[in-house]
Amino acid sequence: DAMVIQNPRYQVTQFGKPVTLSCSQTLNHNVMYWYQQKSSQAPKLLFHYYDKDFNNEADTPDNFQSRRPNTSFCFLDIRSPGLGDAAMYLCATSLSTGGADYGYTFGSGTRLTVV
């Protein structure tokens, strides 16, 4: 089945130690998104790619970076994780921006713990 896969499901990292989360998709969607979701809060968009075109949200900290080497893969790099970065990180895809076609498909998320 076509899907969005995130690895790992659970990630524990040390305070200040760089960590990379990965997302892959078999949907051949043009757009990939990274969201951060903390407990009982709305998913917050960090950035998105339309093909190779990177779009950063204005309030996304510099500590968060992203790479999309090809259509299928997208990575979230956290350069120096702080305790406040502990959250669920969700990757999503859509065929086009706006999702007006089929909405957004989410991966199962990576739950990041910072110790």
Place this chain on the structure above:
Amino acid sequence: RKEVEQDPGPFNVPEGATVAFNCTYSNSASQSFFWYRQDCRKEPKLLMSVYSSGNEDGRFTAQLNRASQYISLLIRDSKLSDSATYLCVVNRASGGSYIPTFGRGTSLIVHP
């Protein structure tokens, strides 16, 4: 004012009840609207898109009111398995694209 606002609840209802959630949005240029369901510690999953004319999918009915800038979700004959958080998603215009913005979700608890 937040871009997308929802009453967080929780809404605590008995099985078989009808329950309605509202969601308001601030960007009048928003084009697409969705309801997502999120179970505890899981990813959001698309429940239904919301169309201008309103749409129904089984026990679920979604409505859009552009003039008042809100969307609603009605669940009839609630089941225990409907217990979840329901997230409203609205697209906002951003530099020629439309970006999905989530509400914080409304928690529903259906009890026997």
